Amino acid sequence: MNFHNVIFEQSFGRFDQLPASDLVEIAFAGRSNVGKSSMINKVFNRKQLARVSATPGKTATINFFRLENVRFADLPGYGYAKVAKGEKARWANLIEGYFGSQRNIGLVFQLIDVRHAPSADDLMMIDFLIDHEFPFVIVLTKTDKLSKTQLAQRLEALGEEIPMADQITMVPFSSQTGEGVSTIKEIIEEIAQEEEPLEE
Secondary structure, eight states: OOGGGOEEEEEESSGGGOOOOOSEEEEEEEBTTSSHHHHHHHHTTOTTSSOOOSSTTOOOSEEEEEETTEEEEEOOOBOOTTSOHHHHHHHHHHHHHHHTSOOOEEEEEEEEETTSOOOHHHHHHHHHHHHTTOOEEEEEEOGGGSOHHHHHHHHHHHHHHSTTGGGSOEEEOOTTTOTTHHHHHHHHHHHHHHTSOOOO
C-alpha cells in the first residue's frame, strides 16, 4: 500500500449522518490530547491529513479517510473536562452510535499516553472493546518523552494497569521519532489483504 495516497472523505458530527459501511474500517480512538492526529499524520506521511490542535477536545466529529479498500475513522477524543455537558452527550452518542451500528470494523487502534496510567475513560473504552469483542491494538503514544529506563518501567506497570494486558498487542509509538510506524503499517496492510476480494 502506498500510504501517502490516502484521501480525506468527510466529517460527521451526528450519528444519523454516518454513511453506510461498505468497506472494512479501522478506527482510531483515545482521549483528548493523546496524540491521535499526530499519529495519523505520521503513519500516512501527510502533514495536514488530521488537524493537530493545541486545544484538547477540538475534534468533535468522526473524520473518515480512505486508502485503497480500507476506510479509516478518526473518532472524537473523549475525557476532556472543559467541554459542556451537551457536547459530551453528543460525542458519546456519536461514538456509541458508531460502534453499535453493525459497521464492518476490522480493528480499533486504542491510543494511550504511555507516560501515565490509563484514565478511567481509557479503561472503560478497553473494557467496552473486550466485552463487545472488537479486535483492537493499544498504541502507546509519546514514548519519546521518556528515557529508556522510564519507558521500561511504564511498560511493566501497564501490564498491571490494563485488564488482560498479556493478551493485548501493544505498540510503543512516537510521532517524533517514528517508533512504531512500520508496525502499525504492517497491521493495516494485513487487514487490507484480508479484505481483498477473491479472484473469480
